[in-house]
Amino acid sequence: MRWTFKPEPNKIITSNLAQELGVDYTIAKLLVQRGIETFEQAKDFFRPKLENLHNPYLMKDMDKAVERIEKAIKNVENILVFGDYDVDGTTSVSLMASYLKTIHPNVATYIPDRYDEGYGISYQGIDYAEDNGITLIIALDCGIKAIDKVVYANEKGIDFIICDHHRPGNEIPKAVAVLDPKREDCAYPYKELCGCGVGFKLIHALAEKRGQTIDDLVEYLDLVAVAIAADIVPITGENRILAYYGLQIINQSPRTGIKAMIHQIKKEELTITDVVFIIAPRINAAGRIKHGNYAVELLTEIDFETAVNFAAEIEQNNTDRKELDKTITYEALQQIEETDEQQNFSTVVYSENWHKGVIGIVASRLIETYYKPTLVFTKSGDKLAASARSVKGFDIYEALEACSEFIEQFGGHKYAAGLTIKEENYLNFKRKFEEVVKNTLTEELRIPEISIDAEISLSEITPKFFRIINQLGPFGPQNMKPTFSSSGLRDNGYGRNVGADESHLKLCIIEGSNQSTYNAIGFGLGTKINLIQHGKPFKAAYNIDENRWNGNTSIQLLLKDLQEDF
Template identity: 55%
Template sequence: MRNRWLILPQPDPDKAQKLAKELEFPMEITGLLLKRGVSTFEEARTFFKPSLDHLHDPFLLKDMNIAVERIEKAINNNEKILIYGDYDVDGTTSVAMMYLFINSFYKHIDYYIPDRYEEGYGISYQGIDFASSNGFSLIIALDCGIKEKDKISYAKDKNIDFIVCDHHLPDEALPEAVAILDPQRPDCSYPYKFLSGCGVGFKLIQALSTKKHIPSNDIYPYLDLVAISIAADIVPITGENRILAAFGLQQLLENPRVGLKVFLPKETREAFSINNIVFGIAPKINAAGRISHASNAVKLLITTNDIEARKIYTQINELNNERRELDANITSEAIQEIIKTGQTSTYSTIVFNRNWHKGVIGIVASRLIEEYYRPTLVFTEGKNKDLVASARSVTGFDIYKTLEQTSEYLEQFGGHMYAAGLSIKKENFLPFKEKFESVVKETIKESQRTPTIEIDEEISLSIINKRFFKLISYFAPFGPANLRPVFLARNVHFGGDYRLMGKDRSHLKIIVFQDSIKNSFEAIAFKMGHLLPKFEKYPFDMVFTLYENYWQGKTFYQLQIKDVKFYKD
């Protein structure tokens, strides 16, 4: 599938030149800074050197004073406090963090994670019944609760108070919780709106530590958990999140908690990044809830025993291997279903098999988008014989709005622009499938039917040197809204040396140059081994990113090719 290349709008060259003089940086670097809203020397200093001193006052969150007072009251009255969180990475890291913090000075505390299959997402009646029957009078809900009006009212009838720490968009009417901490509340003036659920929980910890005169240095070690939540929940790496992520990564590398150390490579870890969490740590933590029960993830994150940590990690790793096998098998079956049902050229993909595992259908939907690049729904059978699905979308297309337009066939649905979940009666599957395809066909833009690579700048390879690599590295941590810069170089040539890599020799390492072989670079081209004859024969335009790699104490500078267009294709 050919990608569409889109060169992003360029900043004012006069502003880029002015900032370049002030910073003594190349204009190509200051152009990247301007795109990130950095336009002065002081803003650049703050951007390149994030500081914990720049974290916002937690009491700017609406209801924070109320939340702190209710927790202090619970502690003074020896009430039992239950920490409640969702079964995904953001939820389990939130629960582990809050439990560890409060448990460090108060012992009448426990935690609860709902079962993905028996209880579903968010707060459950079973969880409230557990709290009631075990004498808990205060529940601190993390990464969930903002839309749980009925369940929080149910808890109130049982004399259980709720403090909600959430980051999702609320409905017009809020639940009857004692306190609701959510920067997305319309009546909340908190300066930064995009915290993860664990990030909101950390602000509560900040506020509690202030009231209890606990030094800030005693709570910063929890930032390793916050960084994992930020990476896994795909929130913007901007503003306060960028500070939390940067120092969380530092904590993770320099002094990780026992339950996280098992995830980290034993060798040098200078190149460890948000991507390592997204593709390495997060799927394993998530596997606990997808295949078994997410409470195992919390047990791992709170343990201080190396042997126990290794034992739980081994179990979770086995679950992740099982998840990967399920993912691969179901994806293969789904592709066959697409071919069988004549969906190879449709505007959407909708597949169903009653035996597919509910815990991986979201991952399979994402895999199918990689294959066919269109809005995708993967259905399986739920426990009550209704069909349940995970929906995933392509860049720029709002799948949630599409579901709204087909809601007459749905029992339940929820989510956002790019990801959603839904349930449907079995007899409504075919009419829903037909209506969904029709709505997508009518509303999707032609540009949204082709994967797009957004390019920051067109540059000459001659400007790239060690300093340029180092300056790019200072833009990290990379993630949504602060992606690793993508460059375009034209009329590039193959330098003669190459190496095919990977078990199936599908990856290619080559030498590339533009004007002179003397100024050449090593480049990695994943899944482009089959293009070697063209690389050897034709000049090409190249879209790429820059990486610093580390091996045995040495730093290696490398280009990573994302796409190529040959001059004689």
């Protein structure tokens, strides 16, 4: 692991902030690193306010979108809410449909089939709209590149409103309104909303038109928080405000479907990390194993008993997904080990039998082993489909753009993308992608990085310090849980490997002459036990965490890496 330390912020600003807030220097340093330099900024950060959300009408085409929806309501038109099959898409559809049904009776939903239709707006979806007398489609979390499909819909007398957050291509679709903060001609102040976030801005604008306030929309924020967590967007600015209030709703008064999932997993209070690793995979599992419609049905269900049944079915989907993920990851690792793939700068693997619904997860698993930009291909109809995942600092979207001569279709972000190619282009694409990665992936980016916020003494870790650290959340990209490092550490002699396969490391740490001990756990760090044996000094990089055991709660260090301390 490569340890990098965040730059030291301005000492005068940091000291002044520490004094104004009545906190220690380290806390003030963490705030300044996050761009918070004044008492007022700190107040807004620690106590996010809904009134600090931007006016939704600042988004280009928002007035056109609201006007078209109001016209549809006035003329009693049929509206179709269309979204992708992942978490951001299904929560977006659930959000928009739930709100519209409070003001209009004729609202239907549509999630494309992952296997028959693929990602984004589909011709089948437009045909479904035509067959059902639908004259307006609101597309969420997709559509920014659906130039031809919007034309196809217009020819059938169907209007489109697009709510997306992906990067546009050279041309914007000829829809009635295209809401996307990443449009170059959009002056909206916050660019990092997820698809569900853009959908929320639209219902906020509609609500304002109808004399409602933001307080009337708080109940929808559980869906927005789930989408923000799952889509790995920065938890800064508006996203942090939305996630903060959304988490409160999840824990205090969630919608019936989310309540049913929490009932299934039997967890009392969820953090944003729980949403990422517990709630999101279950919602995703529906679209991966069966159909994204199941997720929308769960998230829009009002009857608790019915929702519990849906949640149980989705729980089974998630169990099936885990088994597939495990099997395919094993096969992919075998394929890499049996070839010269290990010598490459990238990882590209393919099997026609792999389940399309889990290849993205498998790509992430392969990065855990080989830490390279990774693509996992499978057969999809008469073409090959792939999920792409990247390593920190490497823009896989740009790398795919450089290979576009061999690609039929692609879309996504800096760190995750999806694409389809013709089978006969597979080897040429693979060669070209490896060449692009080899020429652009620096030596530094090939080593996993731990970004450290501050070096501290373990004696600084008090209950008050830990309590304030937690108030920096919700955590996520660009507002990660602080990572600290400490040196001059020793194990008290009882350090040992734990876990069924002894792959984890449990320590009781002593710092210098300080005889206080600090409990620590390092998941997956079992091989580092030799660094701490026989009283050898070591350095640790870690998060501060809470350990709950037998009704007792204590502070522990969640180790990320250990190094020798010479």
